[in-house]
Amino acid sequence: DAKTTQPPSMDCAEGRAANLPCNHSTISGNEYVYWYRQIHSQGPQYIIHGLKNNETNEMASLIITEDRKSSTLILPHATLRDTAVYYCITDDDYKLSFGAGTTVTVRA
Amino acid sequence: SQTIHQWPATLVQPVGSPLSLECTVEGTSNPNLYWYRQAAGRGLQLLFYSVGIGQISSEVPQNLSASRPQDRQFILSSKKLLLSDSGFYLCALQGVGNTEAFFGQGTRLTVV
Numbered sequence: 001d002a003k004t005t006q007p008p009s010m011d012c013a014e015g016r017a018a019n020l021p022c023n024h025s026t027i028s029g030n031e032y033v034y035w036y037r038q039i040h041s042q043g044p045q046y047i048i049h050g051l052k053n054n055e056t057n058e059m060a061s062l063i064i065t066e067d068r069k070s071s072t073l074i075l076p077h078a079t080l081r082d083t084a085v086y087y088c089i090t091d092d093d094y095k096l097s098f099g100a101g102t103t104v105t106v107r108a
Numbered sequence: 109s110q111t112i113h114q115w116p117a118t119l120v121q122p123v124g125s126p127l128s129l130e131c132t133v134e135g136t137s138n139p140n141l142y143w144y145r146q147a148a149g150r151g152l153q154l155l156f157y158s159v160g161i162g163q164i165s166s167e168v169p170q171n172l173s174a175s176r177p178q179d180r181q182f183i184l185s186s187k188k189l190l191l192s193d194s195g196f197y198l199c200a201l202q203g204v205g206n207t208e209a210f211f212g213q214g215t216r217l218t219v220v
Binding site: 042044049096097 | 167202210
């Protein structure tokens with residue numbers, strides 16, 4: 001079973017920032033938080049991951065709370081192509097279990 | 109760079125027939141390998157994962173089995189397919205260390 005919880009869906013306006021929350025209250029000290037997204041009929045695509053420090057790359061930013069029990073993925077300027085299902089997962093002894101994710105719909 | 113090959117892209121099989129899906133990877137040694145299934149409109153269900161040759165962990169009791177005969181080869185099999193085995197099957201790899209996972213393009217299996 002997935003060890004993370006996410007809202008089932010959210011809408012975002014094109015050009016605005018999208019903030020996707022994730023709860024991982026049972027995360028252990030050496031587990032990383034990973035974010036992936038899946039566009040319809042394709043395999044998931046890696047976005048970003050982190051342990052306890054905030055991370056940023058060309059796709060997104062990852063903010064992890066100090067107690068590591070939750071995190072937020074930030075898409076700084078959402079585009080229509082960012083419409084996808086976003087998954088937040090933790091690596092529990094190499095077992096990458098995906099939950100239902102958040103379906104993000106970016107609207108023009 | 110790490111690449112993952114999964115085939116075929118689509119497959120239609122009759123109920124009761126056998127199944128063999130193969131996944132091969134390049135550009136990495138001793139990766140963790142995974143098989144997932146995704147039913148229509150649903151999330152990814154982890155079926156099997158392997159941390160080394162001959163080492164298979166099963167997540168869900170079912171009509172399927174997996175094998176890892178070589179370091180870079182992961183096979184998903186069934187002796188007799190059921191209608192409920194239909195779905196989108198994805199193979200994935202995770203390299204050594206806390207790195208991202210890479211996914212294959214998937215096989216869309218329809219059991220009729």
